[in-house]
Amino acid sequence: xxxKSNLQQMDALLTKLKENxxxxxxxxxxxxxxxxxxxxxxxxxxxxxxxxxxxxIMPVYDALYHYADKLNHILVRHEQGAxxxxxxxxRASGLxxxxxxxxxxxxxxxxxxxxxxxxxxxxxxxxxxxVFAHLLGTDAFQETDVVNTTIPVTKWNIxxxxxxxxxxxxxxxxxxxxxxxxxxxLIDITKNAQNxxxxxxxxxxxxxxxxxxxxxxxxxxxxxxxxxxxxxxxxPYILAGQGVxxxxxxxxxxxxxxxxxxxxxxxxxxxxxxxxxxxxxxxYLGMHGNYAPNVLTNECDxxxxxxxxxxxRVTGNVQKYARQAKIIHIDIDKAxxxxxIKVTTFIHADARxxxxxxxxxxxxxxxxxxxxxxxxxxxxxxxxxxxxxxxxDGELRMAEVIHKLSEMTEGKAxxxxxxxxxxxxxxxxxxxxxxxxHITSGGAGTMGFSLPAALGAKLAIPGRQVVAVxxxxxxQMTVQELGTIMQYGIPVKILVLNNNxxxxxxxxxxxxxxxxxxxxxxxxPDFVKLAGAYSxxxxxxxxxxxxxxxxxxxxxxxxxxxxxVVVGKEDNVFPMVPGGAGISDILLEEPKxx
Amino acid sequence: MKEEFTLxxxxxxxxxxxxxxxxxxxxxxxxxKRMMAHxxxxxxxxxxxxxxxxxxxxxxxxxxxxxxxLIEVDHVAYFSGGRHYExxxxxxxxxx
Numbered sequence: 001x002x003x004k005s006n007l008q009q010m011d012a013l014l015t016k017l018k019e020n021x022x023x024x025x026x027x028x029x030x031x032x033x034x035x036x037x038x039x040x041x042x043x044x045x046x047x048x049x050x051x052x053x054x055x056x057i058m059p060v061y062d063a064l065y066h067y068a069d070k071l072n073h074i075l076v077r078h079e080q081g082a083x084x085x086x087x088x089x090x091r092a093s094g095l096x097x098x099x100x101x102x103x104x105x106x107x108x109x110x111x112x113x114x115x116x117x118x119x120x121x122x123x124x125x126x127x128x129x130x131v132f133a134h135l136l137g138t139d140a141f142q143e144t145d146v147v148n149t150t151i152p153v154t155k156w157n158i159x160x161x162x163x164x165x166x167x168x169x170x171x172x173x174x175x176x177x178x179x180x181x182x183x184x185x186l187i188d189i190t191k192n193a194q195n196x197x198x199x200x201x202x203x204x205x206x207x208x209x210x211x212x213x214x215x216x217x218x219x220x221x222x223x224x225x226x227x228x229x230x231x232x233x234x235x236p237y238i239l240a241g242q243g244v245x246x247x248x249x250x251x252x253x254x255x256x257x258x259x260x261x262x263x264x265x266x267x268x269x270x271x272x273x274x275x276x277x278x279x280x281x282x283x284y285l286g287m288h289g290n291y292a293p294n295v296l297t298n299e300c301d302x303x304x305x306x307x308x309x310x311x312x313r314v315t316g317n318v319q320k321y322a323r324q325a326k327i328i329h330i331d332i333d334k335a336x337x338x339x340x341i342k343v344t345t346f347i348h349a350d351a352r353x354x355x356x357x358x359x360x361x362x363x364x365x366x367x368x369x370x371x372x373x374x375x376x377x378x379x380x381x382x383x384x385x386x387x388x389x390x391x392x393d394g395e396l397r398m399a400e401v402i403h404k405l406s407e408m409t410e411g412k413a414x415x416x417x418x419x420x421x422x423x424x425x426x427x428x429x430x431x432x433x434x435x436x437x438h439i440t441s442g443g444a445g446t447m448g449f450s451l452p453a454a455l456g457a458k459l460a461i462p463g464r465q466v467v468a469v470x471x472x473x474x475x476q477m478t479v480q481e482l483g484t485i486m487q488y489g490i491p492v493k494i495l496v497l498n499n500n501x502x503x504x505x506x507x508x509x510x511x512x513x514x515x516x517x518x519x520x521x522x523x524x525p526d527f528v529k530l531a532g533a534y535s536x537x538x539x540x541x542x543x544x545x546x547x548x549x550x551x552x553x554x555x556x557x558x559x560x561x562x563x564x565v566v567v568g569k570e571d572n573v574f575p576m577v578p579g580g581a582g583i584s585d586i587l588l589e590e591p592k593x594x
Numbered sequence: 595m596k597e598e599f600t601l602x603x604x605x606x607x608x609x610x611x612x613x614x615x616x617x618x619x620x621x622x623x624x625x626x627k628r629m630m631a632h633x634x635x636x637x638x639x640x641x642x643x644x645x646x647x648x649x650x651x652x653x654x655x656x657x658x659x660x661x662x663x664l665i666e667v668d669h670v671a672y673f674s675g676g677r678h679y680e681x682x683x684x685x686x687x688x689x690x
Contacts, residue, residue: 147610151617156665159609176665211606211668335659 033163034063034194036201037127040170042070043203046098048089048459049073050082054102056142057129059194061100074459074488077480079106081452083113083184084478087122088453091439092414093460094248096123096177103130104142107149107188112446114153114184119443120269121246123182125173133161133190146188155183163196167203175206180214181333182246216332218349223357225345226304226328230362233302233326235370236262237293239285239314242269242442243307243331249352250274250435253306256359261366263374265293267308269442272432276411282374287313287577288424291385291586292377294577297322298584299373306330307351310340311443320582330354384588385574390429395568396544398422398497402429404551405467405495413465414439414457418450418474421503424573426469437464448477451494455485458492465493465555472498472524482534485560493554494531494562499569500524507572511590512579531562542566598627599647599654600678606666607633607641615643615667618660624649627676630683640668644686646679647672 031039037060041049049071053061064073076082079101086097101107107128117124130136131143147159156176160169166189173185230236244253250273257264257280264274265285274281283290285297297303303325308314310329315321318340326344329337330351337346347354389399402425405413411431417423417440432438439457441449454468475496485492502520509517531538537559541550547565554563575586605611612631619626628646647654654672661670 148613151610151614152621157610209665212665333663335656335663337659339656339659 029200030197031200032059032063032194033166033189033196033198034059036163036166036198037170037189037194038063038067038071040167040203041098042067044170044174044205046096047072049098049100050076050085050089050456051100052076052079052082052102052106053100054106054129054142056103056131056191057100057106057127057194059191060127060129060189073100074484076452077483078478079109080112080448081478081481081484083110083117083124083126084446084449084452085456085459085481085484086124087113087117087120087449088416088439088456089460090122090124090456091453092436092457092466094436095460096125096174097456099124099126101126101128102142103128103146104144106142107146108144110186111150111153112444114150114186116441116444116446116449117184118153118155120441121182121242122184123177124184125177126184126186128186128188129194130159130188130190132192134192136190146186150186153184154186157186157188159188159190160193161190163193163198166193167201171204171206172209175209176212180212215350216334216348218353218357219347220357222345222347222349223354223361226330226347227358227361229302229326229328229344230260230262230304230358234367235300236260236302236304236367237296237300238262238264238304238306239267239308240264240270240273240306241267241308242273243351244270244273245435246307247332247351247353248435249307249355252352252355252359254278256355256362259359259364260362261364261368261371262304263367263371265290267311267314268427268440270308271427271438272435275433276431277433280371282371283378284427285314286427287316288428288573288575290378290428291381291575291588292374294575294586295377295584296374298324298582300325302326302328304328304330306355307332309333309336312340314583315340316577316581316583316585320584381575381588395571396542396547396565397571398425398499398567399429400544401495401497401547401551401565401567402426402469404547405469406430408551408555409465409467411437413437413467414461416440416450416454416457416466416468418468418470419445419447420471420474421499421507421571421573422469422471422497424504425497428573447474450474451478452481452484454492454494455481455490458490467493467495469495469497471503472496472500472522472527473502475527476524479530482531482536486534486536489559491558491560493557493560494536495554496527496562496564497567498524498527498564499567499571501569503571504573506570510570510572527562527564536560536562538562538564540564540566596648596650597674598676599649600673600676600682601643601645601647601657602671602673602678602682603643603645603661603667604669605641605643605664606668607639608666611641611664611666612643614664615661618657618664619647622653622657624653624657628679628683630686632686642686644679644682646676
């Protein structure tokens with residue numbers, strides 16, 4: 001009796017013979033590596049690609065010419081715009097964003113976006129062209145060591161120098177980008193691999209990698225330990241981060257909070273994961289967050305961090321952070337547990353799985369007195385800050401603009417912010433109701449993020465109002481993407497809050513650097529004319545009486561629309577946790593000069 | 595208080611894995627006193643790294659978590675002191 005290996009060999013031989021018999025042979029089409037790549041992307045159900053062509057990726061663009069019916073390529077105006085657009089697309093849809101760029105400067109222009117996507121856990125797949133394999137290391141034209149350059153800013157990357165290796169690389173890239181804690185990946189493909197002709201192939205999506213365990217199994221012993229702390233808590237408190245959104249755990253979080261009566265605050269990236277109009281919602285937490293959640297972090301007895309990483313903008317001085325509390329940390333990324341804050345116990349798991357298990361096993365409870373403490377401090381914040389912010393006299397203020405925007409859109413738009421004062425104001429005053437409706441650059445703090453990210457978000461969710469809220473500084477960092485908006489008629493709304501300053505830096509200069517406004521005042525162009533040059537309808541408003549109508553016109557427009565609102569030059573964002581201070585030392589107003 | 599640790603790591607033997615490992619240490623300014631990287635004799639697609647590091651116990655634990663996060667890294671272990679490094683490096687050299 002032949003052994004198993006002989007049978008397998010025979011089987012392989014017979015299959016080959018069958019293929020070679022006249023009339024029954026399977027004629028496999030020969031295609032280029034570039035086309036292999038595009039077929040892989042189609043197999044991964046990619047529909048939209050953001051990119052910019054160049055010498056080393058020309059074979060891919062040549063093949064793309066024939067794939068216009070399958071792949072929608074958006075020609076941006078700068079590679080940084082491509083990756084931010086892909087990030088906006090990914091954050092709004094939950095699908096991976098895809099980017100094409102050429103070698104050398106094309107690839108290095110992606111670095112900021114890669115860093116941004118890595119720290120903010122955004123699934124992005126970047127494909128870069130590279131010089132011919134035989135030229136690697138010769139300082140050839142537009143040759144940069146892209147793999148080594150992007151190691152610190154990618155979850156994974158690879159260089160492919162043969163066409164046959166493209167399918168496996170693409171399959172791995174999509175699997176890695178979208179599983180576990182999502183992140184950006186990069187495939188660098190040499191030009192010879194793009195040109196090389198190989199036999200057509202069967203695409204096999206990646207199902208797993210032996211050395212990569214993206215989804216830890218929920219440990220019920222960890223759940224029980226957490227429950228024991230929660231059961232005895234008198235003043236428990238949930239900090240919800242982006243992990244809740246990434247694991248589609250918003251409903252599970254609401255269910256857990258409602259059953260246990262535990263108040264919920266959101267981090268900057270967590271905004272939208274819990275409805276802002278829910279009675280258990282106590283605000284936004286962080287350096288410019290709401291007063292109550294910041295102050296009461298240092299009064300709670302059990303702190304439950306879910307899908308968040310205790311970033312320094314959340315903790316303030318870690319030596320003064322929640323010292324009195326027992327801390328439970330739920331996160332899918334084990335490296336985040338005990339990284340910044342030593343926790344009492346943790347659940348290393350997907351947020352949704354952990355929340356479902358916790359809800360099932362927890363006892364119904366109410367914490368009315370504890371919630372009323374949040375309410376009392378929120379009233380104090382309202383009287384000292386919010387009332388003046390949204391109903392001021394004198395110059396227009398950023399907060400009243402965002403407050404109006406929130407009211408007029410009923411908190412249902414996708415708002416995409418840049419970085420700075422307007423970002424903090426939007427986080428405070430735009431009342432998000434749904435998951436994935438707040439997109440911003442959190443960990444990296446990338447100015448110039450908003451405009452391209454907004455166009456990406458609009459392409460991902462075309463049926464939803466998308467408003468880019470930007471400062472005058474950040475707007476000019478990626479302003480060229482107005483060209484992309486024009487070319488494709490992307491009906492994104494652009495709201496620039498113009499104070500002719502790099503406002504957040506100016507605020508710090510005012511408060512902590514003796515009001516020395518060192519290189520923060522900006523002389524700006526006529527933004528309305530600039531938008532007009534790109535055939536984008538545009539308006540400018542500088543008086544309160546015209547604000548409502550201007551916002552309405554912008555929101556009602558079926559096309560892209562640019563609205564500049566001139567706000568007070570020295571408008572500040574409060575509350576504020578000063579650098580080095582504890583989170584509960586948050587200031588409600590400017591300190592009095594001594 | 596900083597002290598010596600021996601770090602032992604097994605991974606897929608791909609281009610750039612070693613750079614990713616070293617990047618994690620460099621970014622945290624961890625001193626590498628000695629290092630040995632090798633392909634597995636029985637399977638060139640896999641390899642390992644042995645390092646003698648000088649850092650705090652707390653940082654060592656965080657580095658282990660970060661290294662375990664790397665896609666191609668399979669196994670990470672560390673031991674207090676340099677004795678393990680001496681013993682292991684002799685085994686690796688001996689095998690070659």
